[in-house]
Amino acid sequence: MEATARELPFPVWLAAIFGFAKAGFLALMGVIGVLAWNGVSDPWGIGSLIMAALFGIASYMLMRGNRVARIVLAALAVIGGVTAIVFAFIGPTSAILPSITTAVLDAIVLWLLYGVRSSKEYFGT
Structure with missing residues (x-):
């Protein structure tokens, strides 16, 4: 039997796109932070890179329909x-x-994931 794949609702897709955008921005800021490590009083580049990786992975898994993501x-x-x-x-x-x-x-990302009916139905909540 062939399993039918559920189509990703637009709000979930949009929340993932916001996540990818934030991951890209944080990665850019992380690279800048690492390159300017000696010139800043509070090094924040590594933390930004870690957050970028978390956002990117969570967004990718969200596009695949993962509830944990x-x-x-x-x-x-x-x-x-x-x-x-x-x-x-x-x-x-x-x-x-x-x-x-x-x-x-x-707040918009939270609303897209938990406030929209199609998102709730997609994740079964």
């Missing part, structure tokens, strides 16, 4: 959103708008 990507979005909100208050004033934008994008 949904949870991991949501957890990474929560961590990123909370970190962005905190940085909006403790960072420089030039970081307020980018931090709020990051938090909003993380």
Whole structure:
């Protein structure tokens, strides 16, 4: 018998694309951080590269319909959103708008994964 594959709903696909975009951005920032290691007071390049890898792997697995990847990507979005909100208050004033934008994008990912009916149906929740 041939198994029928379920089609990936658009909201889940879009959440994975957001994850890939964030992974690419974090990877770029990680490379910059590693290259500027001696010139910065707080080295953050390795952490950024690790987060990029986690986002990339979770996004790839989400595109394959993995339920655990949904949870991991949501957890990474929560961590990123909370970190962005905190940085909006403790960072420089030039970081307020980018931090709020990051938090909003993380909230959109959470909504796409858990708030849309087609996503809930696809993952069986």
